[in-house]
Amino acid sequence: MAATDPRVVREQIRMGKWRRPTAGLAPGYVQANLVILPCELAYDFLLFAQRNPKPCPVLEVTEVGSPEPILSAPGADLRKDLPRYRIFREGRLAEETTDLVEIWAPHLVAFLLGCSFSFESALLRAGVPVRHLEEGKNVPMFTTSLPCVPAGVFQGPQVVSMRPIPAPLVARAVQVSGRFPAVHGAPIHIGDPGGIGIRDLERPDFGEAVSIRPGEVPVFWACGVTPQAVALQAKPPLMITHAPGHMFITDLRDESLAAL
Amino acid sequence: MAATDPRVVREQIRMGKWRRPTAGLAPGYVQANLVILPCELAYDFLLFAQRNPKPCPVLEVTEVGSPEPILSAPGADLRKDLPRYRIFREGRLAEETTDLVEIWAPHLVAFLLGCSFSFESALLRAGVPVRHLEEGKNVPMFTTSLPCVPAGVFQGPQVVSMRPIPAPLVARAVQVSGRFPAVHGAPIHIGDPGGIGIRDLERPDFGEAVSIRPGEVPVFWACGVTPQAVALQAKPPLMITHAPGHMFITDLRDESLAAL
Numbered sequence: 001m002a003a004t005d006p007r008v009v010r011e012q013i014r015m016g017k018w019r020r021p022t023a024g025l026a027p028g029y030v031q032a033n034l035v036i037l038p039c040e041l042a043y044d045f046l047l048f049a050q051r052n053p054k055p056c057p058v059l060e061v062t063e064v065g066s067p068e069p070i071l072s073a074p075g076a077d078l079r080k081d082l083p084r085y086r087i088f089r090e091g092r093l094a095e096e097t098t099d100l101v102e103i104w105a106p107h108l109v110a111f112l113l114g115c116s117f118s119f120e121s122a123l124l125r126a127g128v129p130v131r132h133l134e135e136g137k138n139v140p141m142f143t144t145s146l147p148c149v150p151a152g153v154f155q156g157p158q159v160v161s162m163r164p165i166p167a168p169l170v171a172r173a174v175q176v177s178g179r180f181p182a183v184h185g186a187p188i189h190i191g192d193p194g195g196i197g198i199r200d201l202e203r204p205d206f207g208e209a210v211s212i213r214p215g216e217v218p219v220f221w222a223c224g225v226t227p228q229a230v231a232l233q234a235k236p237p238l239m240i241t242h243a244p245g246h247m248f249i250t251d252l253r254d255e256s257l258a259a260l
Numbered sequence: 261m262a263a264t265d266p267r268v269v270r271e272q273i274r275m276g277k278w279r280r281p282t283a284g285l286a287p288g289y290v291q292a293n294l295v296i297l298p299c300e301l302a303y304d305f306l307l308f309a310q311r312n313p314k315p316c317p318v319l320e321v322t323e324v325g326s327p328e329p330i331l332s333a334p335g336a337d338l339r340k341d342l343p344r345y346r347i348f349r350e351g352r353l354a355e356e357t358t359d360l361v362e363i364w365a366p367h368l369v370a371f372l373l374g375c376s377f378s379f380e381s382a383l384l385r386a387g388v389p390v391r392h393l394e395e396g397k398n399v400p401m402f403t404t405s406l407p408c409v410p411a412g413v414f415q416g417p418q419v420v421s422m423r424p425i426p427a428p429l430v431a432r433a434v435q436v437s438g439r440f441p442a443v444h445g446a447p448i449h450i451g452d453p454g455g456i457g458i459r460d461l462e463r464p465d466f467g468e469a470v471s472i473r474p475g476e477v478p479v480f481w482a483c484g485v486t487p488q489a490v491a492l493q494a495k496p497p498l499m500i501t502h503a504p505g506h507m508f509i510t511d512l513r514d515e516s517l518a519a520l
Contacts, residue, residue, distance in 0.1 A: 043303040047306060049310075050310070050321060071409065181441065
């Protein structure tokens with residue numbers, strides 16, 4: 001699919017013509033993580049995000065019962081415009097599906113959260129290599145010993161993604177990603193995996209291991225898997241997310257998320 | 261009061277030994293706007309802040325019923341540690357008071373919001389003059405024609421503060437304040453007051469007019485009066501704020517709010 005307009009891409013997805021991951025679609029536009037929860041949990045989840053902005057950068061929260069993200073993609077429909085969803089009941093994966101028309105209900109609230117695609121393209125433009133992209137893998141992610149600040153029923157450890165960066169480019173990677181606080185911002189840890197409770201970089205908790213070359217430093221960013229992991233620990237009666245890699249494509253340009 | 265430790269300053273205030281505005285106290289530490297609302301309105305207000313981060317930069321939200329800001333000033337008591345409060349009922353000022361011990365209730369939630377003191381001290385350190393401080397006045401504030409993004413019962417226009425800046429220093433003022441997104445960040449408008457619905461810079465809606473000299477440009481920042489004005493329009497049964505200028509002094513250093 002060569003479409004570059006996010007509206008066209010979403011229409012293709014809505015019509016069932018694209019069921020694969022969204023990486024590379026509508027380049028330059030912000031892609032978002034999706035978390036849908038019953039409205040009884042919305043305040044706690046929004047407060048959790050406010051207290052943990054690096055792993056949980058909220059791009060938009062829909063009105064209760066509305067599947068339309070009127071700020072980031074007016075006219076879109078979060079029940080149909082992602083290629084694949086995961087439905088969790090009581091914290092356990094119940095099924096995967098390609099639309100939410102049947103399951104959507106008036107008490108649901110959708111949260112769109114920033115994802116690392118936006119800062120990865122900024123890293124590449126700045127000449128900073130991104131290893132898992134080079135190796136055609138999913139980014140390696142690790143559960144750390146750093147706790148999130150709890151809010152209501154939500155609590156749990158921070159999850160980080162790791163990218164090995166050549167030592168002379170680490171400062172540039174900090175500066176470039178730091179311009180994007182709405183998509184995790186600057187790294188939360190540089191070097192010394194043990195310092196945040198990571199024992200073995202070869203064995204990520206999520207995603208896949210990547211090669212680390214001599215002279216490279218492991219750099220750790222807050223990761224959007226954190227809010228999903230934390231929400232699941234609270235075992236909500238119903239929670240819906242995007243399937244990994246199958247993101248929501250907004251009308252926002254990556255550059256619109258740069259710090260102002 | 262020469263105290264520079266925020267804990268000491270709060271203790272003096274708590275004991276009734278300081279009843280005046282807090283500007284200049286505990287220099288280098290973040291001072292915050294206070295808004296207290298019934299918990300039924302807390303989700304809408306937090307969502308309003310999420311949708312309008314420049315006028316409503318949330319520093320902390322207390323647990324329902326707790327007057328302790330455990331993240332920004334553990335051990336402090338928001339019922340006693342500000343020199344003066346305003347109590348609004350159904351959107352109207354009912355009284356001013358020096359403590360909230362009698363009125364505090366288990367259904368109240370306190371919001372601490374960033375205030376411009378932090379970026380003003382950064383402007384001064386960068387050699388950018390701040391006219392209302394030079395003239396010993398309250399900053400001039402104007403209701404604009406720019407609407408906030410509504411959330412639930414909360415809606416209304418953005419309020420801005422205005423500082424006249426010499427033309428060669430406008431860019432520096434943008435860069436310095438832009439480092440502090442948690443205290444309103446970069447200006448939202450530079451020059452042309454009419455473009456945001458301001459008719460007369462001599463007649464601010466709040467605060468006091470300041471002199472604008474030849475070669476100076478009026479620069480407009482999002483203002484913490486916005487959430488108070490918007491909340492009052494919704495006529496909540498009870499709402500409590502700090503009295504103007506009588507802020508809450510946190511344990512956070514101004515520099516800790518710099519964008520990361």
